[in-house]
Protein backbone atom coordinates (compact mmCIF):
# COMPACT_ATOMS: atom_id res chain seq x y z
CA UNK A 645 0.00 0.00 0.00
CA UNK A 646 1.17 3.49 -0.89
CA UNK A 647 0.38 6.13 1.68
CA UNK A 648 0.93 9.88 1.71
CA UNK A 649 0.48 11.68 5.01
CA UNK A 650 0.29 15.45 4.92
CA UNK A 651 2.87 15.74 2.11
CA UNK A 652 3.94 19.32 1.48
CA UNK A 653 6.38 20.60 -1.10
CA UNK A 654 7.40 24.12 -2.15
CA UNK A 655 9.85 25.56 -4.65
CA UNK A 656 11.30 28.60 -2.93
CA UNK A 657 8.28 30.48 -1.59
CA UNK A 658 5.92 28.88 -4.12
CA UNK A 659 3.81 26.29 -2.28
CA UNK A 660 2.94 23.46 -4.71
CA UNK A 661 1.64 20.55 -2.63
CA UNK A 662 -0.24 21.41 0.53
CA UNK A 663 -0.67 18.58 3.04
CA UNK A 664 -1.64 15.90 0.51
CA UNK A 665 -3.38 12.88 2.04
CA UNK A 666 -3.68 9.82 -0.15
CA UNK A 667 -3.82 6.07 0.28
CA UNK A 668 -3.52 3.75 -2.71
CA UNK A 669 -4.32 0.09 -1.98
CA UNK A 670 -2.26 -2.64 -3.66
CA UNK A 671 -3.36 -3.37 -7.19
CA UNK A 672 -5.29 -0.16 -7.71
CA UNK A 673 -4.92 1.99 -10.82
CA UNK A 674 -5.29 5.51 -9.53
CA UNK A 675 -5.68 8.38 -11.99
CA UNK A 676 -4.61 11.84 -10.86
CA UNK A 677 -6.04 14.87 -12.67
CA UNK A 678 -5.97 18.59 -12.05
CA UNK A 679 -5.48 21.89 -13.83
CA UNK A 680 -2.22 22.60 -15.60
CA UNK A 681 0.56 23.53 -13.20
CA UNK A 682 -1.27 22.32 -10.08
CA UNK A 683 1.55 19.97 -9.10
CA UNK A 684 0.75 16.56 -10.61
CA UNK A 685 4.31 15.95 -11.79
CA UNK A 686 5.69 17.25 -8.52
CA UNK A 687 3.47 14.77 -6.68
CA UNK A 688 4.69 11.89 -8.85
CA UNK A 689 8.35 12.86 -8.53
CA UNK A 690 7.94 13.08 -4.77
CA UNK A 691 6.40 9.59 -4.61
CA UNK A 692 9.25 8.32 -6.83
CA UNK A 693 11.81 9.58 -4.33
CA UNK A 694 13.26 11.93 -6.97
CA UNK A 695 12.21 15.00 -5.01
CA UNK A 696 12.09 15.08 -1.20
CA UNK A 697 8.93 16.28 0.54
CA UNK A 698 9.42 19.32 2.78
CA UNK A 699 6.99 17.92 5.29
CA UNK A 700 4.89 14.82 5.74
CA UNK A 701 5.68 11.20 4.99
CA UNK A 702 5.34 8.79 2.10
CA UNK A 703 5.39 5.09 2.86
CA UNK A 704 5.26 2.03 0.65
CA UNK A 705 4.09 -1.03 2.56
CA UNK A 706 4.89 0.83 5.76
CA UNK A 707 8.48 1.73 4.77
CA UNK A 708 9.22 5.45 4.41
CA UNK A 709 10.38 6.47 0.93
CA UNK A 710 13.95 7.74 1.03
CA UNK A 711 15.51 7.79 -2.43
CA UNK A 712 14.12 5.78 -5.33
CA UNK A 713 12.40 2.69 -3.91
CA UNK A 714 13.12 -0.82 -5.16
CA UNK A 715 10.60 -2.26 -7.58
CA UNK A 716 9.37 1.17 -8.57
CA UNK A 717 9.29 2.22 -12.22
CA UNK A 718 8.40 5.53 -13.83
CA UNK A 719 7.22 6.31 -17.37
CA UNK A 720 7.40 9.93 -18.47
CA UNK A 721 5.64 11.71 -21.32
CA UNK A 722 8.87 12.49 -23.09
CA UNK A 723 9.89 9.08 -24.46
CA UNK A 724 12.36 10.83 -26.79
CA UNK A 725 14.45 11.85 -23.82
CA UNK A 726 13.91 8.84 -21.59
CA UNK A 727 15.31 6.28 -24.05
CA UNK A 728 19.05 6.21 -24.67
CA UNK A 729 19.52 6.89 -28.40
CA UNK A 730 22.89 5.08 -28.70
CA UNK A 731 21.49 1.80 -27.36
CA UNK A 732 19.36 -0.64 -29.31
CA UNK A 733 15.75 -1.10 -28.28
CA UNK A 734 16.68 -4.40 -26.61
CA UNK A 735 19.52 -2.83 -24.62
CA UNK A 736 17.28 0.05 -23.53
CA UNK A 737 14.73 -2.42 -22.20
CA UNK A 738 17.41 -4.61 -20.59
CA UNK A 739 19.09 -1.66 -18.86
CA UNK A 740 17.33 -1.94 -15.48
CA UNK A 741 18.28 -5.64 -15.33
CA UNK A 742 21.99 -4.86 -15.32
CA UNK A 743 21.98 -3.97 -11.65
CA UNK A 744 20.32 -7.25 -10.83
CA UNK A 745 23.05 -9.34 -12.31
CA UNK A 746 21.53 -11.85 -14.78
CA UNK A 747 23.93 -12.69 -17.60
CA UNK A 748 23.79 -10.82 -20.88
CA UNK A 749 22.00 -13.58 -22.78
CA UNK A 750 19.36 -13.90 -20.05
CA UNK A 751 18.88 -10.13 -19.99
CA UNK A 752 18.37 -10.09 -23.73
CA UNK A 753 15.91 -12.96 -23.62
CA UNK A 754 13.91 -11.22 -20.93
CA UNK A 755 13.91 -7.91 -22.80
CA UNK A 756 12.72 -9.62 -25.98
CA UNK A 757 9.90 -11.38 -24.13
CA UNK A 758 8.69 -8.07 -22.68
CA UNK A 759 8.91 -6.39 -26.09
CA UNK A 760 6.64 -9.09 -27.52
CA UNK A 761 4.27 -8.55 -24.65
CA UNK A 762 3.88 -4.85 -25.38
CA UNK A 763 3.21 -5.65 -29.02
CA UNK A 764 6.63 -4.87 -30.52
CA UNK A 765 7.85 -7.56 -32.87
CA UNK A 766 11.14 -7.61 -34.74
CA UNK A 767 12.45 -4.26 -33.48
CA UNK A 768 14.84 -5.44 -30.76
CA UNK A 769 17.98 -4.59 -32.73
CA UNK A 770 16.79 -1.23 -33.98
CA UNK A 771 17.54 2.10 -32.36
CA UNK A 772 14.81 4.26 -30.79
CA UNK A 773 14.99 6.94 -33.50
CA UNK A 774 14.00 4.34 -36.10
CA UNK A 775 10.62 3.87 -34.38
CA UNK A 776 7.44 5.95 -34.33
CA UNK A 777 6.52 7.90 -31.20
CA UNK A 778 3.95 5.28 -30.18
CA UNK A 779 6.48 2.49 -30.60
CA UNK A 780 9.08 4.40 -28.58
CA UNK A 781 6.58 4.82 -25.77
CA UNK A 782 5.91 1.06 -25.91
CA UNK A 783 9.67 0.57 -25.48
CA UNK A 784 9.61 2.87 -22.44
CA UNK A 785 6.71 0.85 -21.01
CA UNK A 786 8.58 -2.40 -21.68
CA UNK A 787 11.60 -1.02 -19.84
CA UNK A 788 9.39 -0.07 -16.90
CA UNK A 789 7.87 -3.56 -16.78
CA UNK A 790 11.06 -5.55 -17.14
CA UNK A 791 11.81 -5.39 -13.41
CA UNK A 792 8.25 -6.41 -12.55
CA UNK A 793 7.56 -3.26 -10.54
CA UNK A 794 5.14 -3.39 -7.65
CA UNK A 795 4.49 0.33 -8.13
CA UNK A 796 4.35 1.98 -11.55
CA UNK A 797 4.20 5.77 -11.83
CA UNK A 798 3.16 7.29 -15.15
CA UNK A 799 3.36 11.02 -15.88
CA UNK A 800 1.12 11.92 -18.85
CA UNK A 801 2.61 8.95 -20.68
CA UNK A 802 0.35 9.22 -23.72
CA UNK A 803 0.07 13.02 -23.81
CA UNK A 804 2.10 13.53 -26.96
CA UNK A 805 0.69 10.67 -29.03
CA UNK A 806 -2.00 10.79 -31.71
CA UNK A 807 -5.52 9.77 -30.69
CA UNK A 808 -5.48 6.24 -32.13
CA UNK A 809 -2.06 5.35 -30.72
CA UNK A 810 -3.12 6.76 -27.41
CA UNK A 811 -6.18 4.50 -27.30
CA UNK A 812 -4.06 1.47 -28.16
CA UNK A 813 -1.63 2.25 -25.36
CA UNK A 814 -4.45 2.88 -22.86
CA UNK A 815 -5.70 -0.62 -23.70
CA UNK A 816 -2.21 -2.06 -23.37
CA UNK A 817 -1.93 -0.48 -19.94
CA UNK A 818 -5.28 -1.94 -18.86
CA UNK A 819 -4.21 -5.36 -20.10
CA UNK A 820 -0.93 -5.23 -18.18
CA UNK A 821 -2.72 -3.98 -15.10
CA UNK A 822 -5.29 -6.77 -15.27
CA UNK A 823 -2.67 -9.45 -15.79
CA UNK A 824 -0.07 -8.30 -13.23
CA UNK A 825 -2.16 -6.47 -10.63
CA UNK A 826 0.52 -3.76 -10.41
CA UNK A 827 -0.33 -0.68 -8.37
CA UNK A 828 -0.30 2.26 -10.79
CA UNK A 829 -0.46 6.02 -10.27
CA UNK A 830 -1.38 7.56 -13.62
CA UNK A 831 -1.15 11.33 -14.06
CA UNK A 832 -3.08 12.86 -16.94
CA UNK A 833 -4.74 16.15 -17.79
CA UNK A 834 -7.29 14.29 -19.93
CA UNK A 835 -10.49 13.74 -17.96
CA UNK A 836 -11.89 11.02 -20.28
CA UNK A 837 -8.62 9.13 -20.12
CA UNK A 838 -8.52 9.35 -16.31
CA UNK A 839 -11.92 7.66 -16.11
CA UNK A 840 -11.28 5.14 -18.90
CA UNK A 841 -8.10 3.70 -17.35
CA UNK A 842 -8.77 4.35 -13.66
CA UNK A 843 -10.19 2.25 -10.84
CA UNK A 844 -10.39 5.59 -9.06
CA UNK A 845 -9.74 9.24 -9.93
CA UNK A 846 -8.44 11.90 -7.56
CA UNK A 847 -8.68 15.55 -8.51
CA UNK A 848 -6.13 18.10 -7.31
CA UNK A 849 -7.08 21.73 -6.79
CA UNK A 850 -5.25 24.43 -8.73
CA UNK A 851 -2.10 25.82 -7.17
CA UNK A 852 -0.64 27.38 -5.28
CA UNK A 853 -1.04 24.85 -2.53
CA UNK A 854 -2.81 21.94 -4.24
CA UNK A 855 -4.87 19.52 -2.21
CA UNK A 856 -7.06 16.54 -3.06
CA UNK A 857 -10.50 18.04 -3.70
CA UNK A 858 -12.37 15.06 -5.09
CA UNK A 859 -11.94 11.31 -4.80
CA UNK A 860 -14.09 9.37 -7.26
CA UNK A 861 -14.36 5.56 -7.36
CA UNK A 862 -14.79 4.35 -10.95
CA UNK A 863 -17.31 1.55 -10.79
CA UNK A 864 -17.02 0.60 -14.47
CA UNK A 865 -16.60 -3.02 -15.55
CA UNK A 866 -12.98 -4.23 -15.31
CA UNK A 867 -12.94 -5.29 -18.96
CA UNK A 868 -13.18 -2.05 -20.90
CA UNK A 869 -13.31 -1.23 -24.54
CA UNK A 870 -12.87 2.10 -26.22
CA UNK A 871 -16.25 2.22 -27.94
CA UNK A 872 -18.57 0.44 -25.52
CA UNK A 873 -17.15 1.79 -22.26
CA UNK A 874 -16.98 5.40 -23.41
CA UNK A 875 -20.61 5.20 -24.50
CA UNK A 876 -21.93 3.90 -21.16
CA UNK A 877 -24.14 6.33 -19.22
CA UNK A 878 -22.02 5.57 -16.14
CA UNK A 879 -18.89 6.67 -18.04
CA UNK A 880 -20.52 9.91 -19.13
CA UNK A 881 -21.69 10.59 -15.57
CA UNK A 882 -18.19 9.99 -14.15
CA UNK A 883 -16.59 12.18 -16.78
CA UNK A 884 -19.01 14.97 -15.90
CA UNK A 885 -18.34 14.57 -12.18
CA UNK A 886 -14.55 14.66 -12.60
CA UNK A 887 -14.73 17.50 -15.15
CA UNK A 888 -16.84 19.56 -12.79
CA UNK A 889 -14.40 19.03 -9.92
CA UNK A 890 -11.45 20.08 -12.09
CA UNK A 891 -13.28 23.17 -13.30
CA UNK A 892 -14.62 24.15 -9.89
CA UNK A 893 -11.16 25.04 -8.72
CA UNK A 894 -10.37 27.18 -11.77
Ligand SMILES: Nc1ncnc2c1ncn2[C@@H]1O[C@H](COP(=O)(O)OP(=O)(O)OP(=O)(O)O)[C@@H](O)[C@H]1O
Nearest residue numbers: 655660678679680681682683684685686687833851
Ligand atom coordinates in the same frame (compact mmCIF):
# COMPACT_ATOMS: atom_id res chain seq x y z
N1 LIG B 1 12.14 22.27 -10.31
C1 LIG B 1 11.29 23.27 -10.14
N2 LIG B 1 11.70 24.48 -9.70
C2 LIG B 1 10.82 25.50 -9.51
N3 LIG B 1 9.48 25.40 -9.72
C3 LIG B 1 9.03 24.23 -10.17
C4 LIG B 1 9.88 23.09 -10.40
N4 LIG B 1 9.12 22.05 -10.83
C5 LIG B 1 7.85 22.52 -10.87
N5 LIG B 1 7.79 23.80 -10.48
C6 LIG B 1 6.56 24.62 -10.36
O1 LIG B 1 5.64 23.90 -9.57
C7 LIG B 1 4.32 24.04 -10.07
C8 LIG B 1 3.75 22.66 -10.35
O2 LIG B 1 4.43 22.07 -11.45
P1 LIG B 1 4.09 20.61 -11.97
O3 LIG B 1 4.93 20.36 -13.17
O4 LIG B 1 4.19 19.65 -10.85
O5 LIG B 1 2.55 20.77 -12.38
P2 LIG B 1 1.64 19.83 -13.31
O6 LIG B 1 0.30 19.78 -12.67
O7 LIG B 1 2.34 18.53 -13.54
O8 LIG B 1 1.62 20.68 -14.64
P3 LIG B 1 1.17 20.25 -16.14
O9 LIG B 1 -0.22 19.74 -16.06
O10 LIG B 1 1.24 21.54 -16.89
O11 LIG B 1 2.17 19.23 -16.59
C9 LIG B 1 4.41 24.93 -11.29
O12 LIG B 1 4.09 26.24 -10.90
C10 LIG B 1 5.86 24.83 -11.70
O13 LIG B 1 6.29 26.01 -12.34
